[in-house]
Amino acid sequence: MTLHTGHKSSGTVGKALSVLDQVASFERPVRFNDVLADSPFPKATLYRILQNLVTEDLLTFDRKWQTYALGVRLVRLAHSAWKQSSLAPVARPHLTSLSEKTGETIHLAQLDGPHVLYLDKRDAKRRVTMFSEAGKVGPAYCTGVGKAMLAFLPEDELQRILPQQSYHRFTPSTLCSVQELTDELGQIRQHGFALDREDHEPGIICVAVPILSRTRQMMGAISITSTSARTSLGKLKKFVPDLQGAACDIAAAAEYWRFPDNQKTPEAMEI
Amino acid sequence: MTLHTGHKSSGTVGKALSVLDQVASFERPVRFNDVLADSPFPKATLYRILQNLVTEDLLTFDRKWQTYALGVRLVRLAHSAWKQSSLAPVARPHLTSLSEKTGETIHLAQLDGPHVLYLDKRDAKRRVTMFSEAGKVGPAYCTGVGKAMLAFLPEDELQRILPQQSYHRFTPSTLCSVQELTDELGQIRQHGFALDREDHEPGIICVAVPILSRTRQMMGAISITSTSARTSLGKLKKFVPDLQGAACDIAAAAEYWRFPDNQKTPEAMEI
DNA sequence: CCTTTCGGTTCCGAATAATGAAACAATTAT
DNA sequence: ATAATTGTTTCATTATTCGGAACCGAAAGG
Structure with missing residues (x-):
């Protein structure tokens, strides 16, 4: 397996x-x-x-x-990779403040081929056992961050990735076909955020937004996760503005980060 | 550099x-x-x-x-490495409970050649995810965990590693020669724990103990770190029993971990 | 006690991949 | 236009890797 x-x-x-x-x-x-x-x-x-x-x-x-x-050399290299990834280090403070503001679990993720790679995580005050940990890989088609990222992928890349999903039915609400998923992605593109309606794990719900560069390039996603016992999707949606604000800040910081002391400004380099 | x-x-x-x-x-x-x-x-x-x-x-x-x-493949691999390292995953709950008990910063480290590799960390206030701090490399000759580990290394390995230290004087109390360090290691071996008397950073003190297997093999070290402003070495020493208890539990858990469903017990394999 | 099996290691000619000087292309200065 | 700087490709030579088969040592079995 x-x-x-x-x-x-x-x-x-x-x-x-x-x-x-x-x-x-x-x-x-x-x-x-x-x-x-x-x-x-x-x-x-x-x-x-x-x-x-x-x-x-x-x-x-x-x-x-x-x-x-x-061996340990991998851990050492990964530390460099994590620091060097434009997203993870600059996102840190934003995740922390989201965590403090909401008191819920926060995730930062990127796409790794057809899968979701979690880069960072803040735990809720009341800890919940959950699938994700930093460095862990998960499915894209049935997680909030995954769907948020897929929705804002260029069409050709999306078409390459869609058939690579496993479409395993984890829960009754899992989207199990390319058609269902494509429809949902349309919704997400329209609303600007994605919901996880217990798609992956029963009782686990989440709201996620993509991190988009100025040129609308999809760089990653962040999400707020909780349990259906403690809250509801309706209440989680209240956090969407906060999430989008954070995503925007992260995108800006990440783009700036590449040119800390560079003579060329990002503007000057756009195509 | x-x-x-x-x-x-x-x-x-x-x-x-x-x-x-x-x-x-x-x-x-x-x-x-x-x-x-x-x-x-x-x-x-x-x-x-x-x-x-x-x-x-x-x-x-x-x-x-x-x-x-x-690339991200490194992060993925490192996640596996971290989980597979016998120490880090089994130590997690013990670090957390030490952190809650003491309210101070906790470190878990292993030797990586002549250096110290931090595998996990708990900060008093906020939780930290693995790659933010874990994965970092530091010097061995002037940190609590480093000295604790060196002190319980087999003689031949120690002799290979000692000359590889940089012996840079970070603070007035840094041990800057093989002789000074060797003397200190003797003390540590005798007492069973190591102290960092602001060896590496001014104002930062710590007490560390090695994690030893049943066969007295050195597997790593854990430490409690604080500032000289908030506490003192004398007070930190009070935690030594807790530290040693945790180290002992971690060692036991790590050794058991290799044989979750194995017919051969650890005892049966000792030399 | 000898034999077989099993897990692991080494040999060596054949197959394959890496090498790197030099040419080439694409920008960017002068 | 010309030069310089940076990135990419070619190709005959060279160095590595491949992998079937043989080998080794320890344990199991007759």
């Missing part, structure tokens, strides 16, 4: 990375044979690749139990 | 990763020539490596500005 994202594993590094992904997909340290079991590579090749990954510190090898696990 | 960790960049993936590191070391998106400027690789080679990294989603290329930035 491995959710392998589309590989073009062409070069040497591609093969190495596909093995790395495979090791990651087991959610515990693995022995050589575990990974060999469903590997497209022959024994010797896999062995060498694993050794390479270990010497590169992408994997660690536990000599005692003879198991491979993901 | 790039803090390049020792590469043996041997294979093809090694070269690719060294380029990735280089891109990461700039803390903003970079143009081709920026990275070519101090690259050991010739133009064409570097070009191809960058292209590979982009097709592998480790880098993203912004066509408009012609810049490379770290």
Whole structure:
């Protein structure tokens, strides 16, 4: 049941990375044979690749139990990636203030291929166990942030991504076909915000808005999430102006962020 | 001033990763020539490596500005790495309860070569999500967690790591020589906990304990950090029993975690 | 005690991918 | 127009990787 994202594993590094992904997909340290079991590579090749990954510190090898696990170098790199991502660092203060203002769970997400990647999160005062955590990947077609982002994607990209959704029915209100989803995206485009009506998890509702650049390029999305027990979609909608304000601020900050000391202004570079 | 960790960049993936590191070391998106400027690789080679990294989603290329930035695949992988690291996920609840009990900042760290890698953090006031602070690298010789870990390292590993410290004098109380540090490590080994007497930052003090497996293997460290304005080392020491209790629980949980459904018990595997 | 199996490691000729000097293209200064 | 700067492609050469098969050591089984 491995959710392998589309590989073009062409070069040497591609093969190495596909093995790395495979090791990651087991959610515990693995022995050589575990990974060999469903590997497209022959024994010797896999062995060498694993050794390479270990010497590169992408994997660690536990000599005692003879198991491979993901290495810390990844965490280090991801820290850089997170800081370097134009969205996450500049969005931080805005998420915090949204969190303080609303007292609910706040998410920041980007698209990662056809999926949603959560970049940051603020927990509600009263904690709720939920699927998302920073760094985690989730479905796009049935989450507030996912639908908000899809709705503002250029048509060609949307058409590439739509058929890649799994359309699994998580709850009675999940949108399970391209048609249903497309209709909803139209609504969202019209209203400027997306709702999660327990599409993904029963009892979990949310309102989300896209983060759009000045040129209407979709950069990501933010959302306020709560439970149907504590509040209602009607009440959540009251926060839409706050969300849109924050999204706007984040977009502006992110665009400025690329040119902190650059002679060229963003305006000067538009096409 | 790039803090390049020792590469043996041997294979093809090694070269690719060294380029990735280089891109990461700039803390903003970079143009081709920026990275070519101090690259050991010739133009064409570097070009191809960058292209590979982009097709592998480790880098993203912004066509408009012609810049490379770290890709989201890293964040995804790091999420897996973080979850898979035996320490971070099992430590989470313990850090939270320490945080609630003490009201101070809590750190969880591991050794990453000669440096300290922070895996998780709790701040008294607001919760912090993982990549904002976790993933950061710091010095070992002048932080509480660093010294706590060094003190319980096997002699041969310690000897390899000691000369790799920078011994920069951050404050008047920084330990600036192998001799001073070695003496301190002896003390720490004796007492079972380490103190940061404003070694790294003026006004910042902390008490740290190592996380030791049943076989006395050093797995990481946790610490309680505060300011000399708000409290004192004397008062912080009162928390040592709590810290040690938590460290012990974390170690037990981490060891158990490897064998959730395994026929072999940890006991059966000791040497 | 010998044999087989199993998990892991090493060999080495063949197959493949990486290399990098140099040419080329596309902008941007002079 | 000319030069310079930046980014991209080509291609014969070179270095790596591939992977079937053999090998090793420990445990299971006869």
